[in-house]
Amino acid sequence: MTKLRAHNIAISLDGFATGEDRTFEAPFGHAGQRLMHWFFPTRTFVSGSGHEDEAVGAGTTGLDDDFAKATNVGIGAEIMGRGKFGPQEGPWEDESWRGWWGEEPPFHSPVVVLTHHSRPDLLVGETTFLFRDASPREALTLASEQAGGLDVRLGGGPTVIREFLEADLVDYLHVVVSPVILGRGVRLWDGQEGLEERFDITTTSSPSGVAHIEFTRKLAAP
Amino acid sequence: MTKLRAHNIAISLDGFATGEDRTFEAPFGHAGQRLMHWFFPTRTFVSGSGHEDEAVGAGTTGLDDDFAKATNVGIGAEIMGRGKFGPQEGPWEDESWRGWWGEEPPFHSPVVVLTHHSRPDLLVGETTFLFRDASPREALTLASEQAGGLDVRLGGGPTVIREFLEADLVDYLHVVVSPVILGRGVRLWDGQEGLEERFDITTTSSPSGVAHIEFTRKLAAP
Numbered sequence: 144m145t146k147l148r149a150h151n152i153a154i155s156l157d158g159f160a161t162g163e164d165r166t167f168e169a170p171f172g173h174a175g176q177r178l179m180h181w182f183f184p185t186r187t188f189v190s191g192s193g194h195e196d197e198a199v200g201a202g203t204t205g206l207d208d209d210f211a212k213a214t215n216v217g218i219g220a221e222i223m224g225r226g227k228f229g230p231q232e233g234p235w236e237d238e239s240w241r242g243w244w245g246e247e248p249p250f251h252s253p254v255v256v257l258t259h260h261s262r263p264d265l266l267v268g269e270t271t272f273l274f275r276d277a278s279p280r281e282a283l284t285l286a287s288e289q290a291g292g293l294d295v296r297l298g299g300g301p302t303v304i305r306e307f308l309e310a311d312l313v314d315y316l317h318v319v320v321s322p323v324i325l326g327r328g329v330r331l332w333d334g335q336e337g338l339e340e341r342f343d344i345t346t347t348s349s350p351s352g353v354a355h356i357e358f359t360r361k362l363a364a365p
Numbered sequence: 366m367t368k369l370r371a372h373n374i375a376i377s378l379d380g381f382a383t384g385e386d387r388t389f390e391a392p393f394g395h396a397g398q399r400l401m402h403w404f405f406p407t408r409t410f411v412s413g414s415g416h417e418d419e420a421v422g423a424g425t426t427g428l429d430d431d432f433a434k435a436t437n438v439g440i441g442a443e444i445m446g447r448g449k450f451g452p453q454e455g456p457w458e459d460e461s462w463r464g465w466w467g468e469e470p471p472f473h474s475p476v477v478v479l480t481h482h483s484r485p486d487l488l489v490g491e492t493t494f495l496f497r498d499a500s501p502r503e504a505l506t507l508a509s510e511q512a513g514g515l516d517v518r519l520g521g522g523p524t525v526i527r528e529f530l531e532a533d534l535v536d537y538l539h540v541v542v543s544p545v546i547l548g549r550g551v552r553l554w555d556g557q558e559g560l561e562e563r564f565d566i567t568t569t570s571s572p573s574g575v576a577h578i579e580f581t582r583k584l585a586a587p
Contacts, residue, residue, distance in 0.1 A: 156380065156540070156578070157553075157554035157557075158378065322578055323559075323561045324558055324559065324561060326557070326558025326559070327558070332378060332546045332548075334548070336546055337545075339399075344544045344574050345574070346575065348569050352568050356576075
């Protein structure tokens with residue numbers, strides 16, 4: 144059974160999953176590196192992909208890297224919001240923007256990009272971006288077909304995470320609370336009051352100062 | 366040197382330190398016990414005070430209790446907001462309300478209650494409540510005098526914590542992130558953007574599911 148999993152969704156103590164003033168140069172806006180400071184030193188990030196055969200010994204191992212690494216295990220496709228693909232809004236003015244990730248994006252699998260504005264499928268390196276105007280359930284159906292029996296990753300941003308939580312489609316959600324106060328940006332939890340009742344929750348702190356909080360959907364009664 | 370310390374300031378993942386709809390029966394409003402669920406089973410809480418000579422073996426020991434217990438160590442006075450003393454607003458209609466804690470409040474030391482509405486000092490058990498219309502700095506001066514060389518505890522609620530943070534008077538802040546989403550209430554962090562730059566921060570997770578986050582004020586350069 145394909146599961147929908149969201150990993151490394153970093154938030155500030157005041158609940159913001161991204162900052163204000165996002166630009167091409169600043170994917171997290173004024174948050175800068177403050178939400179992902181625990182992630183950048185990890186071997187998974189440093190080695191560029193998290194695929195074990197590409198790890199070359201650089202970067203930290205340990206708890207944060209274990210969480211970072213899990214992001215890529217058993218995943219066959221991703222769903223992301225348009226804001227994760229790029230900072231543009233409205234109709235695509237041209238198709239020159241090919242994502243933040245250069246010519247070898249770290250996905251290595253199909254990525255469904257949710258957008259109201261159509262655009263042809265885009266192959267970059269080993270990753271195909273499929274731009275679709277779809278409901279959460281439709282997007283999950285498409286991504287599951289693309290995943291070839293593996294799980295689907297829900298890549299964010301926060302607005303997309305919320306929509307899939309509201310549709311109760313999320314099986315696993317890994318949130319990383321970074322001990323910073325951003326003050327402004329996009330909040331992850333708006334409209335999610337009482338979410339905890341639907342999940343089993345585990346909290347694990349890291350020497351880096353973050354708390355990894357895992358939400359695993361409760362099994363339905365047999 | 367007297368320090369100002371805030372302990373056990375519990376917040377939800379969306380940053381609320383208390384819920385909505387507080388009443389005499391519901392000090393945390395709609396949050397109920399969800400913010401303090403880790404605290405109620407501790408020996409410190411069960412034994413009623415945290416004074417070691419009153420612990421009788423009931424309640425949990427371990428990490429959560431260690432944090433709970435630290436609340437009372439080396440404290441000679443407390444500062445609290447009126448909202449922590451009671452749910453009333455505006456002028457005191459009468460003086461029959463003597464706090465939430467019955468006839469033996471757990472403070473055992475002077476408590477400065479910040480209020481714009483005057484009221485005579487009130488002795489309940491071993492605790493004297495001093496009602497004062499004072500700035501954070503004035504309140505700290507008064508509480509420090511009362512503390513007899515010991516530290517002063519900043520008891521909350523969130524509005525009072527914020528005011529003292531803004532005045533940069535807080536030496537130690539222990540925040541407990543409870544993995545629940547409240548959706549509404551009073552936020553702890555409003556206006557505190559960038560607070561982390563002034564503090565050293567340590568995060569410790571507990572099997573109860575909460576993350577204890579300690580802010581210790583950075584020492585000034587010599």
